[in-house]
Amino acid sequence: MTILNIARISNVIKYSNKCLSSKIEFYSTHLKYAEHKPLEKIRNIGISAHIDSGKTTLTERILFYTGRIDAMHEVKGKDNVGAVMDSMELERQRGITIQSAATYTIWKDHNINIIDTPGHVDFTVEVERALRVLDGAVLVLCAVGGVQSQTLTVNRQMKRYSVPCLAFINKLDRLGANPERVLQQMRSKMKHNAAFIQLPMGLEKDCQGIIDLIEERAIYFDGDFGDKIRYDEVPQDRRAEAQEKRHELIEHLSNVDEPLGEMFLEEKTPTVTDIKQAVRRATLSRSFTPVLVGTALKNKGVQPLLDSVLEYLPHPGEVENTATLNEKKDGEGETIVLNPARNDKNPFVGLAFKLEVSKFGQLTYLRCYQGMLKRGDNIFNARTSKKVKISRLVRMHSSNMEEVNEVLAGDIFALFGVDCASGDTFVNDARLQLALESIHVPDPVVSMSIKPKNNKDRDNFSKAIARFTKEDPTFQFRYDGDNKETLVSGMGELHLEIYAQRMEREYNCAVELGKPKVAFRETMMSPCTFDYLHKKQSGGSGQYARVSGVMEPLPPQQNTMLEFADETVGTNIPKQFVPGVEKGFLDTCGKGALSGHKISGVKFRLQDGAHHIVDSSELAFFLAAKGAVKEVFEMGSWQILEPIMFVEATMPEEFQGTVIGQLNKRGGIITGTEGVEGWTTVYAEVPLNNMFGYAGELRSMTQGKGEFSMEYSRYSPCLPDVQEQLIRKYQEEMGILPDKKKSKN
Structure with missing residues (x-):
C-alpha cells in the first residue's frame, strides 16, 4: 500500500469520525431538548x-x-x-x-x-x-x-x-x-x-x-x-x-405577605429562605x-x-386556567378548571394563539393546557367541530422547527395544515364542547387606500392580503363601494408600511398606499324617541312590523360600544322577532348619515311595537329597525367622534419649547413634562387626524435627536370646523351637496 493511499484512508477515517461525532452531538442535543x-x-x-x-x-x-x-x-x-x-x-x-418569536431552552435542569x-x-x-x-x-x-x-x-x-x-x-x-x-x-x-x-x-x-x-x-x-x-x-x-x-x-x-408581615411585627430577622419564599408568594399573587x-x-x-x-x-x-363548558350564544356556560398534570389521563385541551403562513403551509402556534397530544392523533376545533389529523408536531426555535413526537400540558408547540382562527380551542374529543377565553384584539385606528402598482400583480396581491389578514387580526382589508377603492386598516402608519414592504419582498408585488384615513365615529348628543311602521303589501303575504322606543347616547367612557335592550312587555312583539330588530339596528350602525363612518356610543331601547299574525317575520322587524334608526338620523342631534392619541415625545431640553408649540398647533393638550439630565419628555393628548407626518417634523425640529411614540387613548368629540369639513367631504363624495344658489338665497 502506497503512502498516498494510507493518507487518503486516514483522511476518510478522520472525516467519518467528524461526521459521526457531529451526528452524536446533534442527536444528544435533540434528545436533551425533547426530554x-x-x-x-x-x-x-x-x-x-x-x-x-x-x-x-x-x-x-x-x-x-x-x-x-x-x-x-x-x-x-x-x-x-x-x-x-x-x-x-x-x-x-x-x-x-415585528413578529413575536418563540424558543425554548434549558437552565439548571428547568425547561x-x-x-x-x-x-x-x-x-x-x-x-x-x-x-x-x-x-x-x-x-x-x-x-x-x-x-x-x-x-x-x-x-x-x-x-x-x-x-x-x-x-x-x-x-x-x-x-x-x-x-x-x-x-x-x-x-x-x-x-x-x-x-x-x-x-x-x-x-x-x-x-x-x-x-x-x-x-x-x-x-x-x-x-x-x-x-x-x-x-x-x-x-x-x-x-x-x-x-x-x-x-x-x-x-x-x-x-402584602402575611407570614413575613408577622415576622416583621415580632421584630424577628427573616432568613434568606424566608425572604425568597415571601417574594415568590407575593409575585405569584401580583x-x-x-x-x-x-x-x-x-x-x-x-x-x-x-x-x-x-x-x-x-x-x-x-396558574389556574379555566374553560367554559357547553358555551351558549350569550356567552354563558359552566366554568371548569383545567388540570395541568403532565399525563394522558385527561382530555387534550389547547389554544391556537398565533398563525403564520410559511412555505410549508399554515403554521399554527398552540399552548397545551391539559392532557397530551401525540403525532398521528386526531383533534377537533371546538368552534367549527372540524377534525384534524396531526401529521407533524414541532417546537419552534425562532424560525427553526424541531420535530417532537408528543407534547404535554404546559408545552408551547406548532402544527401544520390546521384551518383555524387565532383564539380557537382544540380538543381530542368531539363531544367536549369547551371554549378557552379568547384573545383581546384592539380595533384598528388608521386606514389607507391600497392598490398594486402593476395590474399583473393582482393575484400575488390577493394572496398577500389573504395571508396577512389571517395572521394579524388588527390588519384588516375591505372594499369601499362609495369611493371605489380598497382600504387596509391597522394600528398605525408603521404597521401598514411594514405590510406594504412585506408584500413587495415576499410576494414581489409593489403597492401604492394612499393618504392615511382616520377611523372617525358618529354618536348621538341627546336621546330621541322613535315609532316606525314598516308595511308592505303587494299581493300574497306582505311585511308588517312596528317598533317604538328610545335611542340614547351611552356615557363617554362607553362611546365605542353599541348596546341593545329589549324592554318590551307582553306579546306586541313576539320574542322570536326581537333578534331581527337587534340585527337591523347593528346593521344600520355600520354607516352613519353625517360622514359615512360607523355609529358608536348608542343604546337602542326597544319598548313597544306591533305585529301581524300572518305578515310579520324576522325580516320585517329587521327592516323596521333599519327604518327606525334612519328616522332617528333625521330627527336626532348627532356629532362626530375622533380617536385621541396619548403622545410621548423625547428630545434634548433646548428643543422643548419648539416641540410643545408644534404639538399645540396640532391641537394637542400637554398633560405633563419630565426632565432628566439634559433630556425632556413631553406628554400630550393629540387627535390622530393631526399626527400624520409628525415623525419627519420632529426630527427636523430637533436636529434628528427627537423621537416619539403614541398609543390610542380614547374617542372624543371633534372640533366643529373638523366636523363641518368631514360632512362636506362626505356630501361631495355622495353627490348630495345642497344647491349653492338656494343656499345663498
Whole structure:
C-alpha cells in the first residue's frame, strides 16, 4: 500500500469520525431538548417592554448563557447576521421586532419556553396573544427612558391576563442611567408595589457588577462574554446602602405577605429562605414586583435574572386556567378548571394563539393546557367541530422547527395544515364542547387606500392580503363601494408600511398606499324617541312590523360600544322577532348619515311595537329597525367622534419649547413634562387626524435627536370646523351637496 493511499484512508477515517461525532452531538442535543420535564421544572415566560429597551438583546444573551446558541450577535445586524429571534430580513434591517418569536431552552435542569415580543405599539396584538398563553413575564425597562408609553400598555395587558412579572432594569451602561428614578416611576405611574432585590455596582462606564440584596453578596461577571460568575463580599462603601435597601425590600414585602408581615411585627430577622419564599408568594399573587438590574449588551445581570425566573415565576401547575363548558350564544356556560398534570389521563385541551403562513403551509402556534397530544392523533376545533389529523408536531426555535413526537400540558408547540382562527380551542374529543377565553384584539385606528402598482400583480396581491389578514387580526382589508377603492386598516402608519414592504419582498408585488384615513365615529348628543311602521303589501303575504322606543347616547367612557335592550312587555312583539330588530339596528350602525363612518356610543331601547299574525317575520322587524334608526338620523342631534392619541415625545431640553408649540398647533393638550439630565419628555393628548407626518417634523425640529411614540387613548368629540369639513367631504363624495344658489338665497 502506497503512502498516498494510507493518507487518503486516514483522511476518510478522520472525516467519518467528524461526521459521526457531529451526528452524536446533534442527536444528544435533540434528545436533551425533547426530554419531558416534570411540571415544577417548566417556565413559560414572555419578554415585553417599550421600543428599544433591549428585549431581543436580552433574549440573545439568555440563549447564549443557556447553551442554546454558540455566539451572540447584535440586533441591528452590523455583522450581517443579526439576533437569532429577529429571523425576518426586515427586522434585521430596521433593528426592530415585528413578529413575536418563540424558543425554548434549558437552565439548571428547568425547561424555559420564551416568547420575545415587539415593543412598538403598532404590533401590540403580538404582545397581547403572547401574554394570553404565558404563565409569567419579564418586564424590561430602560435605565434612562424608564416607564414609557408602551411600558404602560404592556402593564395593562399583563393585568388583563393576570400575568405575574419580574422587572429588569436594563442598559445600566448608558449615559444618564438612573435605576432609582425608574423604580419611583414604577411605583407612581404603574402603581406597582416594587422594590429592588438587586443593586448595581456602578453606573454607565463604571458598571462592575450587581449586589444581591437577599443573599447579601456581590456578583461579578468575568470573561470576555461575562460567562464566568464570581461571588464576593459586598464592597465596604456599599454596605450601608445595601442594608437600607434590604430593609426597604422586607418592608414592602411585609405589607402584602402575611407570614413575613408577622415576622416583621415580632421584630424577628427573616432568613434568606424566608425572604425568597415571601417574594415568590407575593409575585405569584401580583401584589409585589421584584426589581432586578443589569446590562444585557455588556453581559451583566442575565444569569441572576434566569435564576430569579426559576425561583419567583410560576410553573404551569401554579396558574389556574379555566374553560367554559357547553358555551351558549350569550356567552354563558359552566366554568371548569383545567388540570395541568403532565399525563394522558385527561382530555387534550389547547389554544391556537398565533398563525403564520410559511412555505410549508399554515403554521399554527398552540399552548397545551391539559392532557397530551401525540403525532398521528386526531383533534377537533371546538368552534367549527372540524377534525384534524396531526401529521407533524414541532417546537419552534425562532424560525427553526424541531420535530417532537408528543407534547404535554404546559408545552408551547406548532402544527401544520390546521384551518383555524387565532383564539380557537382544540380538543381530542368531539363531544367536549369547551371554549378557552379568547384573545383581546384592539380595533384598528388608521386606514389607507391600497392598490398594486402593476395590474399583473393582482393575484400575488390577493394572496398577500389573504395571508396577512389571517395572521394579524388588527390588519384588516375591505372594499369601499362609495369611493371605489380598497382600504387596509391597522394600528398605525408603521404597521401598514411594514405590510406594504412585506408584500413587495415576499410576494414581489409593489403597492401604492394612499393618504392615511382616520377611523372617525358618529354618536348621538341627546336621546330621541322613535315609532316606525314598516308595511308592505303587494299581493300574497306582505311585511308588517312596528317598533317604538328610545335611542340614547351611552356615557363617554362607553362611546365605542353599541348596546341593545329589549324592554318590551307582553306579546306586541313576539320574542322570536326581537333578534331581527337587534340585527337591523347593528346593521344600520355600520354607516352613519353625517360622514359615512360607523355609529358608536348608542343604546337602542326597544319598548313597544306591533305585529301581524300572518305578515310579520324576522325580516320585517329587521327592516323596521333599519327604518327606525334612519328616522332617528333625521330627527336626532348627532356629532362626530375622533380617536385621541396619548403622545410621548423625547428630545434634548433646548428643543422643548419648539416641540410643545408644534404639538399645540396640532391641537394637542400637554398633560405633563419630565426632565432628566439634559433630556425632556413631553406628554400630550393629540387627535390622530393631526399626527400624520409628525415623525419627519420632529426630527427636523430637533436636529434628528427627537423621537416619539403614541398609543390610542380614547374617542372624543371633534372640533366643529373638523366636523363641518368631514360632512362636506362626505356630501361631495355622495353627490348630495345642497344647491349653492338656494343656499345663498
